[in-house]
Amino acid sequence: MFITIDPNDRRPIYEQVADEIKALIARGELGEGEALPPVRQLATDLGVNMNTIAVSYRQLQAEGLITIKHGSGAVVASRFAARTDEKELRRPLRNALTSFVLAGLSTGRIMQIVKEEMGELSQK
């Protein structure tokens, strides 16, 4: 169970960390009640500032995926984020699909990619 951050990715590191943890939760690799490493430890592992990880954790907490208790650290609270408007959820998907279309991929190929990604998420 690893999270991998690409320094060359255009997304800020805190967003990459949050997305990686969300992916682990979605795949079931991080279950409810499981503890996340302390902010200092994860920041040291990745060689980033502690505040970067703190922002990631706060974002996950705001989405209802983890709870943070001072003294006992962060724990996965739920496999499902707090209810979000479906319109909000469609936006990043629309952006991703737009990128695929602009890259010249066919509809069939795009659907195959989506199926593969869903397959990975539902593996466990």
Next chain:
Amino acid sequence: MNTILLAIVFAMLLLCDLGIARYLWSLPVLRGQEAFFGRRINPGLYREQGREILRSYRAWLAGAVIVIEVAALLFVILSPGLDQTTVVRLGAFMLATAAGFTIYARFSGTTRVHEIAEPSAPLVSSLKTRRFSDYTSVPFEIVMAVGTIAPILLLAYYYPSLPLQPHGLDEGGGVRWMHKSPTQVFAIPAIVLYLQGMLLLLRIGMVRAGIALPGEHTEEYLRLKEAAVRMTVKLWRWFSAMLVLALISLQAILVTPDRVNLMRNAITVVGIAIGVSSMIAVSRIFNGLQTINGKLKSLSGQVYVARPGDAGRFHAGGLFYNNSNNPALFVESPLGPGYTLNFGNAWSWLAAAYLASPPLVLLWWIMS
């Protein structure tokens, strides 16, 4: 007995001198251009200008050690005496160590201008918090603690009624007796207690030290690294157990002086068994670690993965690490196998004082 003990101390300190000189001799190039004096430099520079720097460094190192040893020898020749000899030997050891590390630090500073940035690589974390209890068994640790402390407490409790101690055999084969003293009764248990503390510190420090991971073959790399940690913790546990066995055996002599010959023979057998089995254990573990290092190299091309940004910011010449944001007491050394203390963690200063205390305690004991 004192003469033999001082002679052993003398020889050990001389070997320590030579050992540290040997270690510092190869330290700058243990990991080639990846950690030349603890800094990553250009391979071309490493082969050309690097050789000149290394030659100069080794000349200074050899010169300093030779001057100190010759001075110590002259002092001993001009003022012979076992006590003075040992004090001079100890002083030479501390001076040679300080001089060696100072020279290393000086040359490490000169290589800073040649340092190149690490290639951009993915940052990886296993999201795992390693706990000491995952690498050892709590009952074992409790037994080790009890096995070390209980004999000392028993000795303290029964000290007034402890018999006089045997001090070898006289020419007629009879036992020579000496008055017991706190030093004589508690010296070895105190040494064992110190060593147990050191082994426990090393076990906990190794387990809690973070492992920087490569972007590829991550899972396999982590599995091999964890295996190496488990193997080394096993070795420290072995030594802990042997120390408890040795302590209990030695206590038997203290409380049964009337059976000194029998006890001496039994303890000799125990001592040989401990020595031989420990040598076998050490060689097995080292072979195992060599195998793991070989696999790590063939897997990812390196045994040690630098944590992003660590070399430039937190490692001073590869020897000293200072990062207050890193909660670990020990971190992997970029220079070669092993670990180094994280002086950004306040507890590491206490650990350093604890680990460095034997020479100072020895000096105090000799002077008193």
